[in-house]
Amino acid sequence: MSRPAAAVFGLLVLTLLPSLSACNAPGAAPPGLAAAVDERRLVAADAEPGQWMSHGRSYAEQRYSPLDDIDTGNVRELGLAWSFDLQTERGIEATSLVVDGVMYTTSAWSIVHALDAKTGAPLWRYDPQVPRAKAKHTCCDVVNRGVAVWRGQVFLGALDGRLIALDAKTGALNWEVATVDPALPYTITGAPRVVKDKVLIGNGGAEFGVRGFISAYNVDDGTLAWRFYTVPGDPALGFENDAMKRAAQTWNGNWWELGGGGGTVWDSMAYDPQLDLLYFGVGNGTPWNREIRSPGGGDNLFLSSIVAVRPDSGEYVWHYQTTPGESWDYTATQHIILADLDIDGRQRQVLMQAPKNGFFYVLDRATGELLSAENYIDINWATHVDMASGRPVEVPGARYRETPYLTYPSYLGGHNWHSMSYSRDTGLVYIPVLDFPANYGQPEQFRYNPGVANTGADGIAGSLPDAQAERDAMRALIKGRLLAWDPVQQREAWRVEHSGPWNGGVLSTAGKLLFQGTADGRFVAYRTDDGSALWSFPTQTGVVAAPITYSVDGEQYVSINVGWGGAFALVFGEFVQSDSLPNVSRVLTFKLGATGELPPVEWQPSVVFNPPPQQADATTLRRGYALYQDVCMGCHGLNAVSGLLIPDLRGSAYLWDEQGWQEVVRGGKLAARGMAAFGDNLGTDEAEAIRQYVIQQAHRGREVRRAASE
Ligand code: HEC
Numbered sequence: 001m002s003r004p005a006a007a008v009f010g011l012l013v014l015t016l017l018p019s020l021s022a023c024n025a026p027g028a029a030p031p032g033l034a035a036a037v038d039e040r041r042l043v044a045a046d047a048e049p050g051q052w053m054s055h056g057r058s059y060a061e062q063r064y065s066p067l068d069d070i071d072t073g074n075v076r077e078l079g080l081a082w083s084f085d086l087q088t089e090r091g092i093e094a095t096s097l098v099v100d101g102v103m104y105t106t107s108a109w110s111i112v113h114a115l116d117a118k119t120g121a122p123l124w125r126y127d128p129q130v131p132r133a134k135a136k137h138t139c140c141d142v143v144n145r146g147v148a149v150w151r152g153q154v155f156l157g158a159l160d161g162r163l164i165a166l167d168a169k170t171g172a173l174n175w176e177v178a179t180v181d182p183a184l185p186y187t188i189t190g191a192p193r194v195v196k197d198k199v200l201i202g203n204g205g206a207e208f209g210v211r212g213f214i215s216a217y218n219v220d221d222g223t224l225a226w227r228f229y230t231v232p233g234d235p236a237l238g239f240e241n242d243a244m245k246r247a248a249q250t251w252n253g254n255w256w257e258l259g260g261g262g263g264t265v266w267d268s269m270a271y272d273p274q275l276d277l278l279y280f281g282v283g284n285g286t287p288w289n290r291e292i293r294s295p296g297g298g299d300n301l302f303l304s305s306i307v308a309v310r311p312d313s314g315e316y317v318w319h320y321q322t323t324p325g326e327s328w329d330y331t332a333t334q335h336i337i338l339a340d341l342d343i344d345g346r347q348r349q350v351l352m353q354a355p356k357n358g359f360f361y362v363l364d365r366a367t368g369e370l371l372s373a374e375n376y377i378d379i380n381w382a383t384h385v386d387m388a389s390g391r392p393v394e395v396p397g398a399r400y401r402e403t404p405y406l407t408y409p410s411y412l413g414g415h416n417w418h419s420m421s422y423s424r425d426t427g428l429v430y431i432p433v434l435d436f437p438a439n440y441g442q443p444e445q446f447r448y449n450p451g452v453a454n455t456g457a458d459g460i461a462g463s464l465p466d467a468q469a470e471r472d473a474m475r476a477l478i479k480g481r482l483l484a485w486d487p488v489q490q491r492e493a494w495r496v497e498h499s500g501p502w503n504g505g506v507l508s509t510a511g512k513l514l515f516q517g518t519a520d521g522r523f524v525a526y527r528t529d530d531g532s533a534l535w536s537f538p539t540q541t542g543v544v545a546a547p548i549t550y551s552v553d554g555e556q557y558v559s560i561n562v563g564w565g566g567a568f569a570l571v572f573g574e575f576v577q578s579d580s581l582p583n584v585s586r587v588l589t590f591k592l593g594a595t596g597e598l599p600p601v602e603w604q605p606s607v608v609f610n611p612p613p614q615q616a617d618a619t620t621l622r623r624g625y626a627l628y629q630d631v632c633m634g635c636h637g638l639n640a641v642s643g644l645l646i647p648d649l650r651g652s653a654y655l656w657d658e659q660g661w662q663e664v665v666r667g668g669k670l671a672a673r674g675m676a677a678f679g680d681n682l683g684t685d686e687a688e689a690i691r692q693y694v695i696q697q698a699h700r701g702r703e704v705r706r707a708a709s710e
Contacts, residue, residue: 035099035149035168039196043273049510050551052098055146055191056419057548059271060338063421064508065549069556070592071511075525075535080596081557082120086113086585090645090674091141091544091565095191095419095505096587097149098550098559104168105561106144107585110158110188114171117559118552120589124171128158133668136676137185139207139453139634140567141645145267145417145545146191148199150219155199157188163201163217175222179203179215185451186210190267195278195311198225202265202280207329207453209259209286214269216314226314230263230282230302231255243316247301252294258448261293262286263303267417270336270351271311275366278311279351281333287456288411290327291401292446299324304332306353306361308368318368323357324391327399328381328440329411329455330357335420335505337429338365341488343372352487354420354431356413359385359392362487374490376483377414377435381407400440400457410438411455412501412568419505419546421514423528428484428493430514430528434501434568435479452631452681468704471574471639478575482506482516484531494531500576502568504560505546517543517560519576523588540601541584542569542576559589565645570635573643583645607642607651609705611698616689624693627686631678640697646674650698654691661691 037053045051045058049066056063070078086092090108097104103117109130114123135142138159148155153174154166161180166173179201180186185208192201198216206212212230217223229240232248234256239245255261268281282305285293294300304323309316323330332355341350341362351365358379362371373385382392397405408414418432443458480501484493504517513534514526519542525535542564549558563585569576582603616624628640635646642648654661663669665687668677678687 033152033169034102035104035152035154037099037149038151051100052096052548052550054097054148055095055193056270056335059273061268061270061335062337062339062424063419063506063546064423066510067549067551067556068510069551070509070513070549070558072513072527072534074592075511075513077592078525078535078537078558078590079592079594080537080598081589081591081594082596083589083598084113084115084120084122084587086561086563086587088563088585089583090585091143091569091583092561092563092585093143093189093417093545093566094146094561095546096548096559096561097147098548099149101552103559103587104147104149104154105587106146106156108142108144108565110144110156112147112154112156112166112171114154114168115587117550117557120587126156126166126171126173128156128162128164130159132674133671133676134160134187135635135674136451137187137205137208138189139204140189141565141570142674143189143566145189148192148194150194150197150199153219155192155194157190157192157201159187159189161186161188161203163192163199163222165219165222177217177222177224179217184210193269193271194219195271198311200269200278200311204264204266204283206262206264206283206286207455209448209450209454210262210264211256211260212263212265212283214265214280216311228307228309228314228316230265230307231261231300233260241316250299250301252296252298255293258293259286259450259454261300261303265333267333268336268353270338272338272349272365275349276310277308277317277365279306279308279336279365281306281331281336281353281355283331283333284329285326287446287454288327288329289442289456290325290399291442292456294325297325300326304330304355304357306332306336306351306363306368308365320361320363320368320370320390322353322355322359322361327457328357328407330413331355334413334415334417337420337422339422341427343488350487352422352429354415354429354485356409356416357381357392358409358414360429360485360487360490362490372490376431376485376492377409377433379408379414400442402442404439404441406437406439408437409434410436416567418503418544421506421508423508423514425510425512426528427486427488428528429487430506430508431483431485432503432506432516433481433483435481436477436501449681452678453634468700475575478572480519482526482531496526496531496533502542502544502566504543507547507549509549515547515558515560517545517547517562519543519564523547523560523562537588537590539588540598541582544569555591557589557591559587561587569643569645571633571638571643573637574639574641576643607648607701609651609698609702611650611695611702612656614695614699616692616696620689620692621696623686624689624691627682628690628693631681632690640694641701649694650701652694655695655698658688658691662687665690
């Protein structure tokens with residue numbers, strides 16, 4: 001819809017529905033009912049440009065705001081109106097919601113904050129008290145990407161798998177349900193959505209070994225309405241529906257015994273009220289390597305697929321699989337955007353996604369028909385998508401059966417969960433792109449190890465080499481950019497090269513502005529048409545979350561949650577360009593003419609190296625290296641170099657304390673602080689081999705620092 005049309009439509013709706021206009025003014029909502037969002041309001045989200053009522057702003061998840069008071073002409077006057085300290089040092093990924101002047105946002109450990117959207121004054125806080133040992137089952141930090149609101153309630157998916165309904169006015173608990181078997185390594189980091197009085201929530205955990213699904217719960221009492229599994233279970237137990245029966249024909253071997261097949265629905269959803277279709281993205285397999293997961297091949301439905309179901313029943317309607325028989329952690333859980341595009345002279349109702357595998361897909365969202373697919377980054381696992389079959393044409397060797405394969409993109413994808421945006425003015429989709437490879441190899445042996453990562457891809461440990469010279473060479477390969485993509489022509493419009501990957505999600509506005517936070521600590525406004533930077537604010541910390549915009553009392557605000565974290569931040573600490581930037585977790589909110597400043601940050605990023613003498617033999621060190629990369633790397637960083645959200649083990653006093661090391665690593669002495677016990681997964685000698693490996697890395701780190709300072 002063009003802007004003038006949107007304005008007219010807005011007026012119409014406001015005249016026809018007086019109760020809506022009443023909701024527009026803060027405080028005018030029905031007494032006692034905060035977050036008074038319902039289906040009528042959300043379907044007509046563009047009639048209320050000042051609100052941000054659901055994760056992607058509207059059901060189409062375009063992350064485009066019709067607000068235009070802040071524009072290319074005055075954006076230089078944007079300043080800090082208020083900031084709110086989120087009181088955590090772990091990753092911040094949430095998109096805030098704003099309804100009738102109240103902001104609902106989340107921080108690490110699934111903690112919810114309700115704030116006055118005009119002043120940042122706290123209204124209430126809800127901490128679901130997630131057991132800290134649950135961190136063991138997180139692939140990618142203890143993050144949360146936000147809440148949903150509906151008719152006076154706030155819905156939260158907690159890290160430990162609970163779905164929680166809160167009173168939006170007070171933050172008091174209304175109900176909570178366990179959406180997963182708490183004994184299994186499921187987690188929730190994604191934001192729920194609400195469609196037709198049902199809360200929709202998926203889960204994560206496919207690295208560790210789970211069977212993916214999405215569930216719908218009744219908003220009023222949390223009773224389960226339906227559940228759709230994304231991969232088949234043990235055929236001997238029977239199939240839940242025809243879709244599962246069909247899917248099972250695309251699997252081989254005993255996948256259900258290796259953790260459950262994977263296919264978790266951990267992030268994206270969208271809804272088309274006219275077609276009455278709910279869309280969601282499905283994740284990777286458990287283990288990643290298909291040779292192990294499904295020996296003999298097979299597409300392994302519905303891994304790496306976009307699936308459309310009926311929101312009332314969860315009944316399967318169509319699917320499109322982006323990466324048949326995926327073997328690289330190429331999830332299709334990335335942001336889904338619905339739009340109407342003019343393609344070959346025809347108006348098409350499309351669904352767009354740039355999943356991890358590097359292709360940008362445009363599908364007909366009524367039928368799932370593939371309309372076009374082109375790679376948005378340089379990739380080397382497939383040459384192109386064959387339009388007749390709708391399948392990627394793979395490059396021989398990419399499945400790393402015989403020899404390891406350095407694959408573009410990596411398991412973090414060409415694009416990860418960081419939200420895109422579709423501007424209705426330019427017709428462009430803006431993608432926060434990651435551009436670097438990972439090495440994949442066939443493991444010598446594979447043993448399913450319940451409760452820890454089971455990738456089945458050995459090269460991962462050697463993804464980034466151990467020798468400093470090679471690491472320096474690798475550093476040059478690790479890139480990231482903001483990419484403007486024309487979805488009709490399927491080609492790049494413009495790009496802004498960033499200093500590295502893992503930059504924040506994006507927001508476009510009718511003010512012709514595109515907002516993005518960066519890994520190197522800036523919040524930037526670009527022109528949507530050519531990418532020139534017009535304004536920037538130093539955030540003091542890396543940004544990975546996505547901005548929003550809203551208005552209160554007729555004044556437009558732009559808000560972003562800042563704070564470094566997530567998978568790349570934890571694992572690739574060594575490769576972050578700006579290692580001086582710590583995690584400082586805050587909500588930063590801007591408006592024209594404001595002049596607020598952030599307090600200065602004290603931070604000592606450097607590790608103090610004081611390791612005991614190196615005594616272990618080469619075999620022990622090699623073993624410690626492999627075990628470390630399998631079990632510890634996800635939190636403490638590749639090659640024992642930390643991203644500094646979590647202690648750098650090379651500087652740990654426990655390196656001197658063999659007994660204490662065992663108590664922490666196997667015994668869970670620090671479990672209450674997020675360092676779970678690994679006694680079930682590692683023997684005493686294995687934990688000791690890891691200690692020896694870390695001692696070696698501490699000596700190496702000290703040498704590198706000495707060499708650098710000479
Ligand atoms: C899920 C994330 C996670 C994983 C996986 C993990 N750790 Fe930790 N670890 C932590 C956190 C968080 C802390 C900091 C706890 C605190 O604040 O005291 C920590 C602290 C430690 C410490 C204490 C450091 C110090 O000097 O205070 C040691 C030793 C340690 N971890 C070893 C390991 C080893 C060895 C592995 C692999 C077997 C491992 N960790 C895997 C999260 C993790």
